[in-house]
Amino acid sequence: MNQSLPAIEVKNLTVSYGPVPALLDVSLAIDAGQLIGIIGPNGSGKSTLIKSLLGFVKPDFGDVLLFGEDAEKAKGRVAYVPQRGSVDWDFPITVREVALMGRYGKQSWWKELSAEDRDIADHALEQVRMGDFRNRQIGQLSGGQQQRVFMARAIAQGGDILLLDEPFAGVDAATEKAILDVLESTRETGRTLVVVHHDLATASEYFDSLVLLKQRLFAYGPPEHVLHPELLSEVYEGTLRIFANLQSGRSREVGQ
Numbered sequence: 001m002n003q004s005l006p007a008i009e010v011k012n013l014t015v016s017y018g019p020v021p022a023l024l025d026v027s028l029a030i031d032a033g034q035l036i037g038i039i040g041p042n043g044s045g046k047s048t049l050i051k052s053l054l055g056f057v058k059p060d061f062g063d064v065l066l067f068g069e070d071a072e073k074a075k076g077r078v079a080y081v082p083q084r085g086s087v088d089w090d091f092p093i094t095v096r097e098v099a100l101m102g103r104y105g106k107q108s109w110w111k112e113l114s115a116e117d118r119d120i121a122d123h124a125l126e127q128v129r130m131g132d133f134r135n136r137q138i139g140q141l142s143g144g145q146q147q148r149v150f151m152a153r154a155i156a157q158g159g160d161i162l163l164l165d166e167p168f169a170g171v172d173a174a175t176e177k178a179i180l181d182v183l184e185s186t187r188e189t190g191r192t193l194v195v196v197h198h199d200l201a202t203a204s205e206y207f208d209s210l211v212l213l214k215q216r217l218f219a220y221g222p223p224e225h226v227l228h229p230e231l232l233s234e235v236y237e238g239t240l241r242i243f244a245n246l247q248s249g250r251s252r253e254v255g256q
């Protein structure tokens with residue numbers, strides 16, 4: 001691996017599902033070891049950007065490179081925590097089995113999981129503070145607990161890049177803290193994290209840099225530059241109803 005290459009490089013990316021592009025000419029580079037937040041109103045292309053990094057959606061135009069390689073080729077180096085609404089919670093599976101799913105891609109399908117795989121999965125559950133729940137059915141957990149288990153699966157998977165789509169949406173304070181701790185300790189290991197985030201009030205506190213998106217890339221850089229009131233009112237328009245004391249990080253974003 002060439003360490004001088006950015007972990008993620010997006011060049012002139014345009015993605016459409018229909019006549020109007022979800023992303024238009026987006027270019028950005030993210031260095032390894034960064035904790036990056038993606039912000040922007042509903043429908044601004046945040047999930048589409050994450051899916052492009054995963055190679056799940058095909059660009060109309062442009063390129064996505066992970067450590068200089070095509071996203072398709074580098075797939076094994078990326079772990080993903082999807083938006084919670086997109087998961088079927090009635091599936092009969094335990095917490096531990098979900099965490100172990102992170103290990104299946106690492107080996108040939110005919111091989112049993114090893115003791116090491118089980119240790120890695122259990123350690124990931126401890127990290128998100130869900131070790132005590134390992135034998136529970138996933139459907140019996142609270143939303144925040146489910147979110148933590150899915151995070152454990154991604155951690156167990158390993159990989160250099162971790163992509164999370166709104167991990168903090170609708171979670172309780174304990175989960176918020178547990179997830180943030182894990183994001184920070186994962187960054188300490190040199191991994192690169194890209195997190196879709198909906199709460200502008202915590203964005204400057206949680207992330208090294210922010211990406212402000214609404215179809216196009218409006219801003220990318222340190223939170224104090226991106227969370228600029230004029231820029232935000234342009235991007236969020238009428239959706240940002242209470243919007244005070246932004247510079248001190250105490251704003252509330254209630255338009256979502």
Ligand SMILES: Nc1ncnc2c1ncn2[C@@H]1O[C@H](COP(=O)(O)OP(=O)(O)O)[C@@H](O)[C@H]1O
Nearest residue numbers: 017018022040041042043044045046047048049
């Ligand atoms: N599978 C899809 N089919 C058609 N349109 C889609 C699909 N996914 C997203 N879109 C549209 O693309 C735009 C961006 O969506 P998305 O990336 O999900 O935004 P965000 O995550 O910021 O809310 C929206 O207008 C959305 O309706």
Ligand SMILES: [Mg+2]
Nearest residue numbers: 046047048083
């Ligand atoms: Mg989304």
